[in-house]
Amino acid sequence: GAGVSQTPSNKVTEKGKYVELRCDPISGHTALYWYRQSLGQGPEFLIYFQGTGAADDSGLPNDRFFAVRPEGSVSTLKIQRTERGDSAVYLCASSPRTGVAEQYFGPGTRLTVT
Amino acid sequence: QKEVEQDPGPLSVPEGAIVSLNCTYSNSAFQYFMWYRQYSRKGPELLMYTYSSGNKEDGRFTAQVDKSSKYISLFIRDSQPSDSATYLCAMSRTGANNLFFGTGTRLTVIP
Secondary structure (H helix, E strand, C coil): CCCCEEECCEEEECCCCCEEEEEECCCCCCEEEEEEECCCCCCEEEEEEECCEEEECCCCCCCCEEEECCCCCCEEEEECCCCHHHCEEEEEEEECCCCCCCCEECCCEEEEEC | CCCEEECCCCEEEECCCCEEEEEEECCCCEEEEEEEEECCCCCCEEEEEEECCEEEEECCEEEEEECCCCEEEEEECCCCHHHCEEEEEEEEECCCCCCEECCCEEEEEEC
16 A cells, blocks of 8 residues: 655755745554654754644744644644744655554655755 | 774775775764665665674675674675675664764775
């Protein structure tokens, strides 16, 4: 079956601009996660959704970052007033239900802020 | 100190060698342990998943967890050039939903 998909695969934006990154989880997976991976590092947790609600957003670095999942499937990560330090690969993962440790990742969106 | 430590390598081995990859961790609450493989410019792919201590084998891959030492390992037997990738360990606490990752070890298997 289809895995997690993310669009766009690459995004280049200027400092100060607004960006949206989209994640389409595996069909039927109720839990959705966003991570950020900087060069040479492992992914770092940003936010977790169970259904439509953000159950844990403790990893969001500041209030410029926001994510939604209005219908419990597709999620959008939104970054306002982008900074060069936001440049990274943004990964989305899903799992079939909460409390399940296995998470299945998408290919990521490579964000470059110039 | 990071919660999960992993030697970034790089590690180069000849084809057919046994590869040993390791992570240490500091949080005794971690109960779930995973290994992911990540090819260049791709997302992490789940390889192995274990709960608590013990061994788990899947084909050429064996995962070991030693909770008393806070040490986990992944062994790859008969390594192949297609195994060349970055290997990430990850772990989580019971009831938690986010994974804590190591930095990844970059492996190259030379034909």
